[in-house]
Amino acid sequence: MQTYGNPNVTYAWYAGNSGTTNRSGKFIAAHAAHAGLMMFWAGAFTLFELARYDSSLPMGNQNLICLPHLAGLGIGGVSNGVITEPYGCTVIAVLHLIFSGVLGAGGLLHSMRYEGDLGNYPEGSRAKKFDFEWDDPDRLTFILGHHLIFLGLGNIQFVEWARIHGIYDAAQGVTRTVNYNLDLGMIWNHQADFLTVNSLEDIMGGHAFLAFFLIIGGAFHIATRQYGQYTEFKGKGLLSAESVLSYSLAGVAYCAFVAAFWCATNTTIYPTDLYGEVLSLKFEFAPYFVDTADLPADAHTARAWLSNVHFYLGFFFLQGHLWHALRGMGFDFKRVGKAFDNMEDVKITAG
Structure with a gap:
């Protein structure tokens, strides 16, 4: 955090980011708790929308947020824009609520029981491997690489879900399997006009390419973190x-x-x-x-x-x-x- 040259600066309670500055353990706790809150909202709001969903009205006119996304993934036995099997949506909602409890418990555990700074653990301990300093480019690059790999895996999951289970195709009014179209020329041409993409196969192809790109980028950041000087050209002084x-x-x-x-x-x-x-x-x-x-x-x-x-x-x-x-x-x-x-x-x- 910016201290303006005052090493003993203090922050008010509402400056929440200051609580995790130079405290890697608290940073992990905040991440886990934040993910738990998002999971809880998704699960609770999906149940709320299911309770007021009216299959006789167009889904788009019912002020819904979660259900259209689930329907787009082909969950709920969607036919011509109508959810015919709400049990699938209920299962997804309950799973989110369960996971929110696990993540919330993890946030409390890291916040109240474990060290606020993982650097305080003994050398060689597994926890110390996840310690980091904001001005340490090697460690931040290492962490960035893992984030990119997990984002790539998320893209793979989406592509495989569409290929095996299927997603909703509005043109046909049914959930159908979609094989990705990994056409690099198409992907290159849609850089500037991606809003006009009108093919589910092309969209899945874009996600498949993005998965490859993210995983390769993640592996690159992990493998090259210790090579070369971290110069001003690379952003030294901006960490x-x-x-x-x-x-x-x-x-x-x-x-x-x-x-x-x-x-x-x-x-x-x-x-x-x-x-x-x-x-x-x-x-x-x-x-x-x-x-x-x-x-x-x-x-x-x-x-x-x-x-x-x-x-x-x-x-x-x-x-x-x-x-x-x-x-x-x-x-x-x-x-x-x-x-x-x-x-x-x-x-x-x-x-």
Whole structure:
């Protein structure tokens, strides 16, 4: 965290990130607890949506979030946009609740029983292998490599799920198996116009390529962490808790913006019978997406909810990125307040 040259700086209780600074054990605890909260929300909200789901109404017009995603994965015996076997969705929801308890317990265990800093464990212990310092490029690169590999495995899981179990095809109104189309030319050409992808096979091919790319990148980062000098060209001097947090926020902001525009316009992965009609982009005080279909008063499609929430979350993530990036570069935001105070003093003196 930025201390502005004060080694004894303290932070208020609401500065939650400061609690994990230079405390790798607490950092792991926060990660586990955060994952548990997300799992709990997904499970609880899926059950809430199942309790109010009406199969006689279009799914996209019922203000649903979790059920359309599950239906898109072919869970729930989907036929023409209608969930016919809700038992599958119930199982997924309950599993999320169980896993949320496990992750929450892990967060409490790491927070209350284990060392706050894994570096305090004896040399050679397994726990010490996961200790890290924010300005240690070798260890951070090692950790990054493992993250990339797990993201690649997640892509493989998605591709294999579509190939073996199947996902919902809005064009046919059924769940069908999808074999990936690993056409590198197609993938290259869709770099700039990926929002227009209209083939499930092409989408799976993109995920298959991304899985390969992520795993190779992860292996590269793990294998090369100890080679070569870490120079200014590689980013030396830009590694700190503030800087790494800023990079993470930038990545999340980018994903949120992509998700917002993809959901608003694409009907292959976001079918109209699951999410409602495509949206229109408008601008008043700020950009926002609006429904193009006639709906009852105060009603919105699932597509409108998802697109707008992702867009505005992306906006705030981007502001967080700029804030922490500037702090990581050494900018003192207290100078802004002092500048306004000085302007006020000058105004009073002149008066």
